[in-house]
Amino acid sequence: MSSVRVSDVLALVGSALGGAALTWTVFTQLAPFSGRLGAVVVWYVCFLGLYALLVSFDESGQAVKDRIAGAVVHSFAAVLLLVLGFVVFYVVVRGVKALVHVNFFTQDLSVTGPLEPLTSGGVVHGIVGTLVEISIALVVVVPLGLTCAVFLTEFPGPYARVVRTVVEAMTALPSVIAGLFVFSLYVLILGFPRSGLAAALALGAMMLPIIVRAADVVLRLVPGSLKEASLALGASRWRTVWTVTLPTARSGLATAVILGTARGIGETSPVLLTAGFGASTNLDPREGPMVSLPLLAYELRRIPEDAMIARAFGAGTTLLLLVLVLFVVARTIGGRGPGVLSPRQQRRAAKRSADDAARLAAIAHARRRAEQDPILQPWERDSRLDLTEHDLAEHDDGPHGSDDNTP
Structure with missing residues (x-):
C-alpha cells in the first residue's frame, strides 16, 4: 500500500474549498440558481475539475485519469456509507426508547393496547415467530440448495445449464411474487390456513436461489487436483464429493447458508401474505397467525401512537442487530478460503x-x-x-x- 503524500492531501482539500467558492459565486453572483441538490452537483463538478487541474501539474495524462477515477469511486463509496449510516442511526435513535425496557424482549402485545406505555408489552412474539419460520425454512432449503449446487458443479451438462439459468432468474424474483405463489397454492388451492409454515415456505423460496448460487461459486473454487487425487485412489464420484469436496468448501458453504438466512429474515411481503398478524405468541407453525419482526414493525408503524411507533422502531433495531450478527458471522467464516484451516x-x-x-x-x-x-x-x-x-x-x-x- 503506497503512502499518502502531503501534496495529494493538499490537492483534495484545495479542490474541495475551491469548488465550494465557485459554487457560492455561481449561485449568488452569476446565475439565479437555487436548491441544495443543484448546489451539491455544481460543487462536485467544480471539485473534479479543480482536482484534475492540480494533479496535472505533477502527473502525466494517464495518472490524472486514474486520480479522477479514484476520486469518483471513493466519493460514491462515501455517499453509500453515509446513507447506510444515516439509516441505521435513525432507526436506532427512534427505537432506543423501547429498547431500554426489559419487558420489550420478554412480553408480547396480547394485553397491550395502543395507548399503553412502553413499560407494558414487547416483541417477543415477533422474535419467536422469526426464529421458528427461519428454522423451518432452513430445514427445507439447506439440503435442497446444497444438493443442487453439487449437481451444478459436479455434473455439468445441458440440464445443469437450464437449472443454473432458472436459479439465476429466481435470484431476481420479487419477494411479493414468492408470497403470492405460496399464498395461492398453499392457502387458496390446498385450503390450509395462513400460518408460520406457509410463511416459512415463502421465505424458503426466497432463500433457495441465494444459497444455490453462493454454494455453486464456493464449490467451483475447490482445487481440481484434490478431486483427481481422490478419484485416482479408487474413490467413486459421490465418495469424492462427500469426503473431499464438501469438507474442503465447508466454510464457504456455511457462509452461503448464513447469507441466505440474512436475506430471508428481513423479508416482509411473503410473511404479510402468508403468515397473518397476531398480538400473542404462537409456537405452533401449523395453526394460527405467526408474526415476524419485519411484519411486526410494519403493522405497528401504521398505528398513529408514539408508543407503538417506538415499538416499531425497536423491532426494526432488533432486526438490524440480528442481521448484523449474521453478516459478521458469515464474514468471519468466509474469510478463509477452501481448505484453509481455522x-x-x-x-x-x-x-x-x-x-x-x-x-x-x-x-x-x-x-x-x-x-x-x-x-x-x-x-x-x-x-x-x-x-x-x-x-x-x-x-x-x-x-x-x-x-x-x-x-
Whole structure:
C-alpha cells in the first residue's frame, strides 16, 4: 500500500474549498440558481475539475485519469456509507426508547393496547415467530440448495445449464411474487390456513436461489487436483464429493447458508401474505397467525401512537442487530478460503502430527530393542513387534479419534 503524500492531501482539500467558492459565486453572483441538490452537483463538478487541474501539474495524462477515477469511486463509496449510516442511526435513535425496557424482549402485545406505555408489552412474539419460520425454512432449503449446487458443479451438462439459468432468474424474483405463489397454492388451492409454515415456505423460496448460487461459486473454487487425487485412489464420484469436496468448501458453504438466512429474515411481503398478524405468541407453525419482526414493525408503524411507533422502531433495531450478527458471522467464516484451516483446526492437526511422530518413534524404538535382544527367538521377536504396533495404534485412536476436517 503506497503512502499518502502531503501534496495529494493538499490537492483534495484545495479542490474541495475551491469548488465550494465557485459554487457560492455561481449561485449568488452569476446565475439565479437555487436548491441544495443543484448546489451539491455544481460543487462536485467544480471539485473534479479543480482536482484534475492540480494533479496535472505533477502527473502525466494517464495518472490524472486514474486520480479522477479514484476520486469518483471513493466519493460514491462515501455517499453509500453515509446513507447506510444515516439509516441505521435513525432507526436506532427512534427505537432506543423501547429498547431500554426489559419487558420489550420478554412480553408480547396480547394485553397491550395502543395507548399503553412502553413499560407494558414487547416483541417477543415477533422474535419467536422469526426464529421458528427461519428454522423451518432452513430445514427445507439447506439440503435442497446444497444438493443442487453439487449437481451444478459436479455434473455439468445441458440440464445443469437450464437449472443454473432458472436459479439465476429466481435470484431476481420479487419477494411479493414468492408470497403470492405460496399464498395461492398453499392457502387458496390446498385450503390450509395462513400460518408460520406457509410463511416459512415463502421465505424458503426466497432463500433457495441465494444459497444455490453462493454454494455453486464456493464449490467451483475447490482445487481440481484434490478431486483427481481422490478419484485416482479408487474413490467413486459421490465418495469424492462427500469426503473431499464438501469438507474442503465447508466454510464457504456455511457462509452461503448464513447469507441466505440474512436475506430471508428481513423479508416482509411473503410473511404479510402468508403468515397473518397476531398480538400473542404462537409456537405452533401449523395453526394460527405467526408474526415476524419485519411484519411486526410494519403493522405497528401504521398505528398513529408514539408508543407503538417506538415499538416499531425497536423491532426494526432488533432486526438490524440480528442481521448484523449474521453478516459478521458469515464474514468471519468466509474469510478463509477452501481448505484453509481455522486456528483451532490447525492446533488439532499439529497435535495429531505430534502424536503420529511419537507413535512412529515408539515403534522404531521397540523394534531396535527387539532386534538387540539375544534371548528372543525370531518368531517371538516378530510377535512382540506386531503386538507393540497394535497397542500403539489402539492408544492413538482412543483419546483422539478421527477428525472430520481431514478429507
